[in-house]
Amino acid sequence: MEKQRINIVWFKRDLRFTDHAPLCAAWEANLPTLLLYCFEPSVMACEDSDVRHWRFVYESLQDMQSKLDERNAKIYIFHQEIIPVLNAISAQFEVVNIFSHEETGTNFTFDRDKSVGRFCRENAINWQEFPTNAVVRRLKYLRDWGKIWEERMTAPPQMIAESGGNILSLDETFYQTNCGEKLPENITQHDPNFQQGGETWAWKYLNSFLKSRVQNYSQHISKPELSRKGCSRLSPYLTYGNISMRMVYQYTQQHYKSSKNKRDIDNFVSRLHWHCHFIQKLELNVHIEFHSILKKYDAVERPRNEAYILAWQSGKTGVPIVDASIRSLVATGFLNFRMRAMVVSFFVFNLWQDWRDLHFLARQFLDYEPGIHYPQLQMQAGATGTNIIRIYNPIRNSEKHDAEGVFIKKWIPELADIPANLIHEPWKLSAMEQELFNCEIGKDYPAPIVDLEKTRKYAGEVVWGLRTKTKVKEG
Ligand SMILES: Cc1cc2nc3c(=O)[nH]c(=O)nc-3n(C[C@H](O)[C@H](O)[C@H](O)COP(=O)(O)OP(=O)(O)OC[C@H]3O[C@@H](n4cnc5c(N)ncnc54)[C@H](O)[C@@H]3O)c2cc1C
Numbered sequence: 001m002e003k004q005r006i007n008i009v010w011f012k013r014d015l016r017f018t019d020h021a022p023l024c025a026a027w028e029a030n031l032p033t034l035l036l037y038c039f040e041p042s043v044m045a046c047e048d049s050d051v052r053h054w055r056f057v058y059e060s061l062q063d064m065q066s067k068l069d070e071r072n073a074k075i076y077i078f079h080q081e082i083i084p085v086l087n088a089i090s091a092q093f094e095v096v097n098i099f100s101h102e103e104t105g106t107n108f109t110f111d112r113d114k115s116v117g118r119f120c121r122e123n124a125i126n127w128q129e130f131p132t133n134a135v136v137r138r139l140k141y142l143r144d145w146g147k148i149w150e151e152r153m154t155a156p157p158q159m160i161a162e163s164g165g166n167i168l169s170l171d172e173t174f175y176q177t178n179c180g181e182k183l184p185e186n187i188t189q190h191d192p193n194f195q196q197g198g199e200t201w202a203w204k205y206l207n208s209f210l211k212s213r214v215q216n217y218s219q220h221i222s223k224p225e226l227s228r229k230g231c232s233r234l235s236p237y238l239t240y241g242n243i244s245m246r247m248v249y250q251y252t253q254q255h256y257k258s259s260k261n262k263r264d265i266d267n268f269v270s271r272l273h274w275h276c277h278f279i280q281k282l283e284l285n286v287h288i289e290f291h292s293i294l295k296k297y298d299a300v301e302r303p304r305n306e307a308y309i310l311a312w313q314s315g316k317t318g319v320p321i322v323d324a325s326i327r328s329l330v331a332t333g334f335l336n337f338r339m340r341a342m343v344v345s346f347f348v349f350n351l352w353q354d355w356r357d358l359h360f361l362a363r364q365f366l367d368y369e370p371g372i373h374y375p376q377l378q379m380q381a382g383a384t385g386t387n388i389i390r391i392y393n394p395i396r397n398s399e400k401h402d403a404e405g406v407f408i409k410k411w412i413p414e415l416a417d418i419p420a421n422l423i424h425e426p427w428k429l430s431a432m433e434q435e436l437f438n439c440e441i442g443k444d445y446p447a448p449i450v451d452l453e454k455t456r457k458y459a460g461e462v463v464w465g466l467r468t469k470t471k472v473k474e475g
Pocket residue numbers: 221231232233234235236238239268271272274275276278335336337338340341344365367368369370372373376377380
């Protein structure tokens with residue numbers, strides 16, 4: 001018997017229906033279309049993966065499913081590697097096309113994509129990939145990139161007719177036989193400490209940002225507590241493609257003319273550029289994931305210190321702003337830019353550890369985007385050889401950006417009774433003050449695990465020595 005001819009839309013980090021080129025292509029191709037997502041155990045077992053990421057993905061898929069319910073259609077979720085899933089589907093159907101977005105991921109997901117490419121070639125399936133946002137595959141000249149960004153962001157969005165398309169329903173027995181194990185509850189149940197995934201939520205965040213929160217954007221962006229509201233908080237939605245960059249850009253432009261906060265909007269839009277610009281760097285140079293761009297940098301000896309790493313990861317370094325940043329990140333998946341840069345600086349310069357040991361951070365960031373993560377780590381670690389080396393002074397940042405200690409007290413209850421003017425350097429409290437403010441240093445809260453000044457000076461000298469012209473700056 002002849003197999004039914006079908007197309008597949010393979011969703012990856014593009015979990016939305018709006019402005020979605022692969023869906024448009026499938027709708028136009030006029031064959032029954034299978035909507036497919038795979039939770040791949042091998043990807044989920046990688047060092048950079050965390051349950052928080054997969055929960056966000058699951059919520060995004062639930063949001064998509066709620067839109068399909070009206071038309072009695074389904075997005076099929078497999079908890080399996082992609083190749084066995086494609087194998088099973090190909091045994092049942094004649095797969096004509098697979099449509100998906102290009103993914104700039106890690107080396108691991110790139111290898112996975114290569115094996116999908118091989119599978120498609122061997123099975124005469126046409127796999128058509130569409131560009132993601134403004135990232136250009138096989139870009140020849142970086143100087144052309146700005147123009148391409150502009151063109152892509154101003155082009156009309158790729159919209160599907162909601163009632164259009166011919167969505168395929170799988171036989172339930174076939175699906176149950178092949179869908180893999182049930183996802184664990186820590187993925188399928190929402191955790192209220194984290195932003196909720198889904199296209200609906202992406203638009204809610206964008207709307208509330210442009211309508212009111214944007215007014216504090218520039219003022220609050222560096223403040224660890226106030227940035228939680230003052231920034232857009234769109235990053236996980238962009239990472240998992242709950243909204244396209246083009247929709248964010250065009251919707252923002254619509255608000256621009258009538259907005260009283262033009263300077264804030266300009267600052268926001270320049271960061272939208274950065275998003276794609278950073279990912280473009282990884283797209284052009286996959287080695288950024290593993291090796292410092294400045295070759296000499298990797299040869300510097302940095303003995304791994306498990307005790308330091310553990311103290312840093314558990315928010316117990318004895319430096320309040322560093323500890324509060326890590327504890328809040330672990331608990332909520334979010335940290336603003338400046339504090340991200342500062343915790344990396346502390347790890348790399350003060351603790352003298354290797355930036356390549358920072359998979360822990362990838363796991364904590366709800367918005368973990370390999371194309372931003374790795375270039376940013378290298379930049380903050382002074383490993384690019386071109387950017388200014390910035391060694392953040394945690395005390396100065398604490399005094400400036402959390403002057404009243406609100407953020408510190410929220411995340412380090414041990415320090416709750418210490419007055420604001422003393423909270424930034426609690427190790428300086430006298431014995432009497434420690435008793436008075438219910439915090440014995442070394443018992444209730446640690447003394448700093450390293451000497452901040454000595455370690456900063458040493459790191460500055462070493463990294464300065466690797467360069468000839470670049471300045472080391474305090475951040
Ligand atoms: C070490 C380190 C690692 C980082 N890892 C990530 C990551 O994995 N994923 C991620 O999205 N951002 C990352 N960033 C960038 C930045 O911290 C976050 O994008 C931002 O804090 C997210 O909050 P928001 O959405 O409210 O940003 P907003 O300030 O509202 O900015 C809007 C959007 O612009 C983009 N953006 C903002 N700042 C930057 C930046 N410096 N570089 C590139 N794009 C930017 C993001 O997509 C963000 O959602 C990292 C920064 C550092 C220092």
